[in-house]
Amino acid sequence: MTVLDVDPYARACPSRQLLDRIGDRWTVLVINALEDGPQRFSQIARRVDGISQKMLTQTLRALEADGLVERTVYPEIPPHVEYELSALGRSLLEPLGALITWAVENLGAVQSSRERVAAS
Amino acid sequence: MTVLDVDPYARACPSRQLLDRIGDRWTVLVINALEDGPQRFSQIARRVDGISQKMLTQTLRALEADGLVERTVYPEIPPHVEYELSALGRSLLEPLGALITWAVENLGAVQSSRERVAAS
DNA sequence: CAGTATCCAATCGGATACTG
DNA sequence: CAGTATCCGATTGGATACTG
Numbered sequence: 001m002t003v004l005d006v007d008p009y010a011r012a013c014p015s016r017q018l019l020d021r022i023g024d025r026w027t028v029l030v031i032n033a034l035e036d037g038p039q040r041f042s043q044i045a046r047r048v049d050g051i052s053q054k055m056l057t058q059t060l061r062a063l064e065a066d067g068l069v070e071r072t073v074y075p076e077i078p079p080h081v082e083y084e085l086s087a088l089g090r091s092l093l094e095p096l097g098a099l100i101t102w103a104v105e106n107l108g109a110v111q112s113s114r115e116r117v118a119a120s
Numbered sequence: 121m122t123v124l125d126v127d128p129y130a131r132a133c134p135s136r137q138l139l140d141r142i143g144d145r146w147t148v149l150v151i152n153a154l155e156d157g158p159q160r161f162s163q164i165a166r167r168v169d170g171i172s173q174k175m176l177t178q179t180l181r182a183l184e185a186d187g188l189v190e191r192t193v194y195p196e197i198p199p200h201v202e203y204e205l206s207a208l209g210r211s212l213l214e215p216l217g218a219l220i221t222w223a224v225e226n227l228g229a230v231q232s233s234r235e236r237v238a239a240s
Numbered sequence: 241c242a243g244t245a246t247c248c249a250a251t252c253g254g255a256t257a258c259t260g
Numbered sequence: 261c262a263g264t265a266t267c268c269g270a271t272t273g274g275a276t277a278c279t280g
Contacts, residue, residue, distance in 0.1 A: 013149055015223035018230065022219070023143010025273085029133055041242055052274055057243065067233030078241040079280085088229055095215070095222040099142075102215040103135035109208055110138065113187030145253085161262055172254055177263065198261040199260085 021066060026051055026059045028096065031085070034069065035093065038084035068092065141186060146171055146179045148216065151205070154189065155213065158204040188212065 021027055026048065033039060033047040045056055060083055063069035068089035074080040085093075141147055146168065153159060153167040165176055180203055183189035188209035194200040205213075 013152070014227050015220045016148070017227065018223035019143060019148055019219075020145075023139060025136075025140070028135070028139055032133070053243075054275090055273065058273090065234055065237040066230045068230075073242095076241095077280090079243080081242060088226060088233075091226070092222060095218040098215040098218050099139075100135045102212060103138035106208060106211070107134050107137065110186045110188075113208075114185055117185040173263075174255090175253065178253090193262095196261095197260090199263080201262060 021062060022096070024059065024062070026055055027063065028100075030056070030059050030063065031068070031089065031092070031096070034083060034085045034089070038072075038082040041081055041083070044083065063089070141182065142216070144179065144182070146175055147183065148220075150176070150179050150183065151188070151209065151212070151216070154203060154205050154209070158192075158202040161201055161203070164203065183209070 029048045029051070030044060033044050039047070041056070041060075044060075045051060045053070048056065051059075060069060060071070064071050064083075067086055069083050070086045072082045072084075074082070149168045149171070150164060153164045159167070161176070161180075164180075165171060165173070168176065171179075180189060180191070184191050184203075187206055189203050190206050192202045192204075194202070
């Protein structure tokens with residue numbers, strides 16, 4: 001199964017297909033990097049700290065396959081490729097933002113809970 | 121690194137810690153199973169189709185460590201253990217629900233995009 | 241610049257067997 | 261009933277080298 005295939009367990013809950021993508025280590029960070037507008041491959045790589053070339057390519061391909069990101073190639077030398085959120089991708093920003101807001105607001109509570117558990 | 125440890129890349133974006141958890145194959149399904157109130161281990165196992173004993177245990181331990189789920193042991197024979205969402209866990213239901221709603225509403229668009237890609 | 245190809249160590253997770 | 265322990269095949273993802 002590649003990243004473009006569909007998980008067999010997704011049948012149990014259709015939203016799994018999207019949540020799996022969102023849960024990818026890099027997906028949300030890449031979407032975040034694209035919030036400000038079109039970006040080149042190397043720009044995204046610089047913005048998303050720690051991502052490898054392989055994973056950036058894989059993540060972008062998956063987002064493109066899902067129709068969340070659009071890829072534009074400018075036929076120049078050296079190559080010039082830009083990625084930007086599609087309308088569908090931008091529509092994801094709102095619910096995703098709500099979740100991230102929740103995460104930021106409740107991170108302290110979760111962390112202190114984790115510390116209590118780690119200490120015991 | 122166990123499921124209870126913190127990902128080194130989380131530093132780049134604190135919300136990663138929560139998104140990683142949400143992205144777990146089973147986490148959202150388990151939270152979903154607990155929406156209706158306290159459930160026993162075996163009840164959750166039956167509700168979450170396809171989950172193994174190992175992964176259910178692991179998922180519940182992680183949710184408990186994060187303070188999202190509370191575990192109550194009734195000292196009986198045979199053992200009786202109930203899991204329920206904490207107040208923090210219930211507060212997650214709203215933003216998570218918004219994301220799932222988006223996923224359900226846009227699943228068609230994503231799937232047809234995937235099919236276009238698969239066909240080419 | 242924007243990738244692709246390959247190798248490989250680490251992690252994940254299902255199956256199975258066992259226990260208080 | 262509600263777990264724990266162990267094995268092991270499958271998947272993940274970083275590092276490295278190479279290319280139009």
